[in-house]
Amino acid sequence: MTLSHTPLLRAAGVGKRYGSQTALQEASFELWPGEVLAIVGESGSGKTTLLNTLAARLRPDEGQILFQGRDGALQDVHTMSQAQQRLLARTDWGFVHQHAADGLRMDVSAGANVCERLMGLGQRHYGELRTQAEEWLRRVEIDPIRIDDAPRTFSGGMRQRLQIARNLVTQPRLVFMDEPTSGLDVSVQARLLDLLRQLTQQMQLAVVIVTHDLAVARLLAHRMVVMQRGRIVESGLTDQVLDDPQHPYTQLLVASVLQP
Structure with a gap:
């Protein structure tokens, strides 16, 4: 602490x-x-x-x-x-929901889910955003090869880890x-x-x-x-x-x- x-x-x-x-x-x-x-x-x-x-x-x-x-x-x-x-x-702040679908946009890519908060703070460089998304997918133990896949194609555990990445990307x-x-x-x-x-x-x-x-x-x-x-x-x-x-x-x- x-x-x-x-x-x-x-x-x-x-x-x-x-x-x-x-x-x-x-x-x-x-x-x-x-x-x-x-x-x-x-x-x-x-x-x-x-x-x-x-x-x-x-x-x-x-x-x-x-x-x-x-x-x-x-x-x-x-x-x-x-x-x-x-x-x-x-x-x-971040908020991790019990049901990951409540905290994710299910029909956009995993990378877009992770980057949405960053874009809300004004980041616009596509290459930098994609690099940060890949890094956070790794940190939550999701293969970065899934960056362009939508969360609806993920298992329950993967969705929850993606929701965590989405929340923590803004530190x-x-x-x-x-x-x-x-x-x-x-x-x-x-x-x-x-x-x-x-x-x-x-x-x-x-x-x-x-x-x-x-x-x-x-x-x-x-x-x-x-x-x-x-x-x-x-x-x-x-x-x-x-x-x-x-x-x-x-x-x-x-x-x-x-x-x-």
């Missing part, structure tokens, strides 16, 4: 309601540069709602989401203009990941997790990852928060929370994994 005196991201008392239903209540934590934070909990616990409020995809009803700009100052992402949010989303400081290994075969999951661990370490990425899989949290995350019914019920270092859970709900989650 990169040492810093200021958190990269701070959630302060974040809440979200849908009519009379409370989806998120008083969620607060800090994320530091280079840190991987896992948000875990069962379906309906509020973890995806929290992720979407952090990533400015969903406006909270209460609280603030503060992000450290390049100048070191913390700014509430939900008071930014839409133009500022869009710029942030294609420069300092973001923070990446949000929503169940990135869900639905993949076990061997494909293992390969993807190994790749994610390598890239987060090499790039010193800060990551917020939503997962229902405690093994994914243990492998990737420095810290974790456990959610139940829209509330954070426990947080701490990942190994500490998993090896010595304090909250009854966390104890139940860990026990369910350990059962034969």
